[in-house]
Every structure is written in C-alpha cells, then in structure tokens.
Amino acid sequence: MASDRRRSVHTQTTGMGRMSRVRSVIGVDVGGTKTAAAVVGPDGRLGPVHSAPTRAAAGPEAVLEVIRSLVTDVRAEARLDGWGEPAAVGIATAGMVDTTTGVIVAANDTFPGWPGTPVQARLTEQLGIAVTVQNDVRAHAIGEAWAGAAADVRSALVVAVGTGVGGTVVIDGRAAGGAHHAGGEIGHMPSAGAGGLRCPCGRIGHLEAVACGPAIAEQFRRRDPDQHAGTPDVLRLADAGDEIAGDVVHRAGVALGQAIAGVVTVIDPHVVVLGGGVAGASTVWWDAVCETLRTELVDPLRDIPVRLSTLGGSAPLIGAARSAWGVVDRAGDRGSREDR
Amino acid sequence: MASDRRRSVHTQTTGMGRMSRVRSVIGVDVGGTKTAAAVVGPDGRLGPVHSAPTRAAAGPEAVLEVIRSLVTDVRAEARLDGWGEPAAVGIATAGMVDTTTGVIVAANDTFPGWPGTPVQARLTEQLGIAVTVQNDVRAHAIGEAWAGAAADVRSALVVAVGTGVGGTVVIDGRAAGGAHHAGGEIGHMPSAGAGGLRCPCGRIGHLEAVACGPAIAEQFRRRDPDQHAGTPDVLRLADAGDEIAGDVVHRAGVALGQAIAGVVTVIDPHVVVLGGGVAGASTVWWDAVCETLRTELVDPLRDIPVRLSTLGGSAPLIGAARSAWGVVDRAGDRGSREDR
Numbered sequence: 001m002a003s004d005r006r007r008s009v010h011t012q013t014t015g016m017g018r019m020s021r022v023r024s025v026i027g028v029d030v031g032g033t034k035t036a037a038a039v040v041g042p043d044g045r046l047g048p049v050h051s052a053p054t055r056a057a058a059g060p061e062a063v064l065e066v067i068r069s070l071v072t073d074v075r076a077e078a079r080l081d082g083w084g085e086p087a088a089v090g091i092a093t094a095g096m097v098d099t100t101t102g103v104i105v106a107a108n109d110t111f112p113g114w115p116g117t118p119v120q121a122r123l124t125e126q127l128g129i130a131v132t133v134q135n136d137v138r139a140h141a142i143g144e145a146w147a148g149a150a151a152d153v154r155s156a157l158v159v160a161v162g163t164g165v166g167g168t169v170v171i172d173g174r175a176a177g178g179a180h181h182a183g184g185e186i187g188h189m190p191s192a193g194a195g196g197l198r199c200p201c202g203r204i205g206h207l208e209a210v211a212c213g214p215a216i217a218e219q220f221r222r223r224d225p226d227q228h229a230g231t232p233d234v235l236r237l238a239d240a241g242d243e244i245a246g247d248v249v250h251r252a253g254v255a256l257g258q259a260i261a262g263v264v265t266v267i268d269p270h271v272v273v274l275g276g277g278v279a280g281a282s283t284v285w286w287d288a289v290c291e292t293l294r295t296e297l298v299d300p301l302r303d304i305p306v307r308l309s310t311l312g313g314s315a316p317l318i319g320a321a322r323s324a325w326g327v328v329d330r331a332g333d334r335g336s337r338e339d340r
Numbered sequence: 341m342a343s344d345r346r347r348s349v350h351t352q353t354t355g356m357g358r359m360s361r362v363r364s365v366i367g368v369d370v371g372g373t374k375t376a377a378a379v380v381g382p383d384g385r386l387g388p389v390h391s392a393p394t395r396a397a398a399g400p401e402a403v404l405e406v407i408r409s410l411v412t413d414v415r416a417e418a419r420l421d422g423w424g425e426p427a428a429v430g431i432a433t434a435g436m437v438d439t440t441t442g443v444i445v446a447a448n449d450t451f452p453g454w455p456g457t458p459v460q461a462r463l464t465e466q467l468g469i470a471v472t473v474q475n476d477v478r479a480h481a482i483g484e485a486w487a488g489a490a491a492d493v494r495s496a497l498v499v500a501v502g503t504g505v506g507g508t509v510v511i512d513g514r515a516a517g518g519a520h521h522a523g524g525e526i527g528h529m530p531s532a533g534a535g536g537l538r539c540p541c542g543r544i545g546h547l548e549a550v551a552c553g554p555a556i557a558e559q560f561r562r563r564d565p566d567q568h569a570g571t572p573d574v575l576r577l578a579d580a581g582d583e584i585a586g587d588v589v590h591r592a593g594v595a596l597g598q599a600i601a602g603v604v605t606v607i608d609p610h611v612v613v614l615g616g617g618v619a620g621a622s623t624v625w626w627d628a629v630c631e632t633l634r635t636e637l638v639d640p641l642r643d644i645p646v647r648l649s650t651l652g653g654s655a656p657l658i659g660a661a662r663s664a665w666g667v668v669d670r671a672g673d674r675g676s677r678e679d680r
Binding site for chain 2: 201206296
C-alpha cells in the first residue's frame with residue numbers, strides 16, 4: 001500500500017497529443033440513503049463533499065441522474081478551485097458489481113431495478129469522461145488501505161457498519177477474491193446472534209439482521225414500543241446507561257465480533273478497521289466487539305489491533321477515487337507509448 | 341497456479357560447483373495421530389508414502405525423532421528408486437508456524453511442548469539438508485491448489501476435516517494472510533451449531549467442537565452410550581439410515597457449511613474444496629454442507645462449485661513438498677548467479 005503513495009505525478013494525453021499534469025479525479029459514493037461526490041487528489045486529499053438523496057426507491061434512472069448532477073457540480077467547482085479538470089470518475093455503489101464491465105450484478109431491496117444497470121457505459125457516455133464502478137464495501141476498504149487507518153500495513157479486514165454491514169479483506173492494496181463479482185459481504189455471514197431474524201437479503205439468521213444500523217433501532221423499538229428512537233439515539237442511550245438500549249447494542253457488537261473473529265481466524269490480517277456510521281458512535285458497541293474478539297480468538301490472534309476508520313464516511317468515496325486514479329495511470333501509460 | 345506447472349527443470353549447485361538436475365524433494369506431514377513422508381517430483385508426482393505414529397504426547401523430541409527416521413528411510417529409498425538425491429525437505433505440521441524461522445508458535449493440547457520448538461533449525465542441522473516448515477492446513481490448501489482439485493482456478497477455499505477442522509484461502513497460489521503466523525483456522529470460527537460444546541482450544545462454541553472427526557464420534561456416543569463407534573463407523577451408519585448417526589453427521593455438515601458460507605461471502609473464491617478424512621466418507625455429510633451453502637449464500641454465490649479433494653490425505657505432504665521446491669528454485673537462482 002505504501003508504494004501507491006510514491007506516485008505523485010500523473011500525466012494525461014490531451015486531444016492535441018500534449019502531456020499535461022492531472023491534479024484530480026472525482027470519487028462518488030452511492031449509498032442506500034444518500035450519494036456523495038468530491039474531487040480527490042493523487043495523495044487521497046479530498047475536496048468539498050457534495051451530497052444529495054440517492055432516490056434508490058425511484059429506480060436506476062433516478063439514481064444515475066443524481067450521480068450525473070453531483071459530478072457536474074463537483075467538476076465545475078474543481079475547475080474554479082484550482083484542482084484542474086478531473087480526469088476520471090470512480091463510483092462506489094451498494095450492490096455487487098462486475099468491475100470489468102461496470103454493470104451491477106445484484107443489489108438488495110433498497111435498490112429496485114439496480115441489478116443489470118450498465119452504470120459505467122451509461123455515465124461514460126453521458127459525462128464524456130472515463131468512469132469506473134465498484135462495490136462500496138470494497139471501495140471503503142481500499143480507501144482505508146490507501147489513505148486511512150490501514151495505510152501502514154500490508155493486510156487488513158475493513159468492516160463498515162451503517163445501513164448494511166460490509167467487510168472486505170485487503171491484501172497488498174487489493175480487495176481479496178471476488179471471483180463471482182461478490183465478496184465483502186460480511187453482513188451475510190450466518191450469525192448465532194441473529195437468531196430467527198430476517199436479513200434484508202431475505203434469508204434468516206445473517207449478521208446484518210442483528211448488527212446493521214436499522215436493525216439496532218428496530219430491536220430497540222421491539223423491546224420498548226413506546227420509543228421512536230433512531231439508530232444514533234439508541235447508541236447514545238446505550239452509552240448513557242439505558243438497560244434495553246445497552247443490551248441491544250451489546251448484542252449487535254457481540255454478533256459482529258463473532259463474525260470478525262471468524263474471518264480473522266481464517267485469514268489472519270495485520271489489523272481490523274471498523275468504520276461506518278455505527279463505529280465510533282458508542283463505547284458499549286466498541287467494547288462488545290473488542291471483548292468478543294479477545295474471547296473468541298486463539299492466543300496468537302487475540303490481541304489483533306482494532307482501529308477506528310480515519311476516513312470516516314468518506315472512505316468509500318476515497319477508495320472509488322483510488323480506482324479512478326488507476327484508470328488515469330493506465331491511460332497515461334498508453335499515452336506515453338503512443339507518443340514514442 | 342497453472343504457471344507453477346510450467347517449471348519442469350530444477351538445477352542445483354553441488355559442492356563441486358557443477359549444476360545437476362534435481363528430480364525430487366521430500367514432503368512430510370506431521371498430523372495429530374500419524375506422520376507421513378514421501379518423495380515428490382517437480383510436477384507433484386508422489387513416491388511411496390512411509391508413515392509412523394507421531395507420538396505427539398511424548399513431546400517434541402519424540403516427534404522430531406519420528407520425522408528424522410521417516411526422512412532417512414525415504415531418502416535411502418529415493419536414491420535406489422531413481423528419484424535421485426532429494427534436494428530439500430518440506431514439513432507440514434499441526435500448530436501455528438513462523439514460516440520465516442520454522443519455529444512452532446502455538447499448538448493445541450494434542451502436541452504438548454511443541455510451541456517454541458525450532459523445527460527447521462533442528463532438522464536442518466541433523467539431516468544436513470534444507471528444511472522448510474509450515475502449518476499443515478496451509479500446506480493442504482497449497483497442495484490442492486498446486487496439483488489437486490483447484491489447480492485450474494486462481495482462488496479457492498480449501499477445507500480439511502479430520503482430527504481438526506482447517507480452512508485456508510489460496511489466491512494465486514499463496515495462502516492468503518498470515519500476519520501473525522496464524523490463519524487457516526476455520527475450526528476456531530464461532531459456530532451457532534457448536535452450542536455450548538468446548539473446542540480443543542479451550543473456548544466454547546467454536547466450529548471444531550461440533551464438526552471435527554472426533555467430535556462427530558463423541559456426539560454420537562453421547563446420544564447412544566451403548567455404542568463404541570469411531571468416526572468412520574458413525575459416517576457409515578449415517579449413510580445407512582441410522583437416525584441418531586444421521587442427525588449428528590447432518591449437524592456437523594450444517595455447522596461446517598455455515599462457516600464456509602461465512603468465508604465465501606467475504607472472500608468470494610472461485611471454488612470450495614473439501615478434504616480430510618471426513619470429506620468423501622458420507623453422502624449425508626456432503627449434502628448437508630452443500631445444501632447449507634445454497635441456503636445461506638446470496639444469489640451470485642449460491643452455486644459456487646464444491647469439489648472433493650483429489651489428493652486426499654496426501655495434500656498436506658504435497659503442499660509441503662511444493663514449499664520445498666520453492667527453496668530448491670531459490671537456491672538454483674543463487675547458484676546460477678554465482679556461476680556467472
């Protein structure tokens with residue numbers, strides 16, 4: 001991962017055949033509730049983040065329109081703010097993505113009609129700029145590994161807990177596996193803690209059904225129907241000593257800790273990185289995850305470092321931008337060859 | 341992995357500085373009950389397998405003596421049988437191994453005193469030949485990926501169910517991860533199916549406590565105390581329609597299937613390979629594993645191919661030999677350079 005940071009100059013072939021220095025790309029993160037976009041430099045530095053509701057329920061055309069609108073705004077601002085003309089767009093999206101074609105392979109019920117959408121082809125045509133597309137969990141992990149909490153080590157399990165629960169193993173800067181355009185879906189691990197709860201994927205007993213943000217809020221409301229607390233409220237109540245909130249949040253942390261222990265015992269990465277909206281919002285949750293790791297893991301692994309994401313909610317956007325920089329680098333290589 | 345097979349000629353610098361063709365190495369598999377050793381060619385071809393009880397309970401010196409004795413026998417036989425002088429010894433052993441030093445880092449109660457044993461240094465000195473040491477689960481997986489059931493694909497989760505339960509992800513010919521000399525220990529994944537059962541590692545509720553060979557026999561005896569069946573008997577009884585045996589074996593298969601589903605959903609390898617003494621011995625078990633994968637996995641992954649190990653019990657030995665060939669190749673490279 002460290003070697004990626006050595007790259008400091010990017011060149012691009014213009015229409016006139018001249019070489020000019022590229023100073024920015026655009027990263028986009030299409031989440032279940034909102035979409036964010038920003039300009040990102042070659043060192044992972046982030047410009048101002050623009051965001052808008054994803055409108056996932058309105059179907060793929062609405063989602064594509066949100067992306068186009070945000071990219072157009074960011075592009076115009078980048079030119080004015082001295083970032084130069086962004087050279088590519090990297091998109092991180094919920095769902096499984098064929099990264100070779102940029103077509104969505106599968107998505108959950110939050111994104112009706114998203115599977116089958118040729119996101120890369122549509123946006124490349126409409127925006128007139130190179131576009132890459134990848135799964136947001138993978139992008140989150142690549143972001144943390146490139147410019148965040150795991151930038152100093154060769155391997156990490158990066159877990160994000162928000163609307164869903166994702167977890168990707170990154171080894172030497174790459175997301176491990178992905179033979180069927182999937183992977184990263186730690187939320188769909190069978191979990192003892194999920195009991196008979198139904199996962200958003202429709203199956204029973206997956207981790208996400210007990211550990212994702214909405215599940216935490218739902219479990220709390222089931223046990224205390226008078227309350228109308230959202231996930232952040234429940235996390236806050238847990239830390240303030242509320243017994244029911246504390247139990248719900250603790251169970252979510254234990255279930256996640258068991259799933260992480262399962263991956264760590266098979267892969268043995270250098271560190272675990274926790275991110276997403278839930279991580280960092282509750283000491284009860286954090287302690288439950290870490291204590292479960294110490295309880296479950298065999299001695300050589302039980303003290304594995306657990307770190308908080310340093311990029312926060314921007315990690316998928318930055319990871320998406322990292323992939324866009326990959327396109328710029330390859331285009332630069334081709335340009336150089338053509339100029340010879 | 342396929343590229344490894346292109347190598348067909350190995351050269352070695354002799355004491356006289358001449359280059360001669362190396363035709364064999366020795367692979368050794370130190371298991372919980374027996375130790376096996378054999379000569380292995382550059383294409384993974386296996387000579388006659390010699391074996392002896394491991395004598396793990398008698399302590400590390402006894403285990404080392406068993407290895408020395410077997411290697412000496414195999415070496416003498418190799419010379420007589422036209423394999424030439426074996427150029428290195430690769431050892432696969434139960435326990436966690438620091439592969440850079442060949443020292444055992446940790447082991448379960450089956451191997452008292454094994455942790456801390458400098459296996460590589462001791463055997464290199466006593467045998468007068470290059471020795472490599474690695475974990476047997478990793479060796480099993482590397483063997484199947486090199487010359488077995490996953491030789492045609494770039495990534496695999498290789499699981500072995502015998503005295504213990506191991507599972508390693510191999511990507512592009514390498515065992516993934518291993519930052520703390522661990523990994524491959526799918527048997528220590530938290531498992532809903534293990535309930536309150538104690539794992540050989542001492543913790544409660546790990547997969548191995550319900551899914552390893554001895555656990556299958558023990559669960560059967562608990563429910564039918566008049567029986568004194570061993571694991572193979574229970575697997576046979578299950579396939580013959582015995583209700584209790586069928587239930588015990590089914591539960592073991594479901595628990596393993598859930599653990600495999602957990603790893604597959606995070607990593608998404610090309611295939612799953614099942615080996616070890618339990619795999620292939622029972623249709624009830626095999627069907628429980630595969631049916632659980634189809635039930636638990638999200639759509640893009642549910643039809644992941646599940647293959648039976650083609651190397652059987654020889655996989656760890658062959659994987660260990662693959663690593664020994666790595667030493668021969670590196671020595672050959674150095675020799676070539678010195679000769680220039």
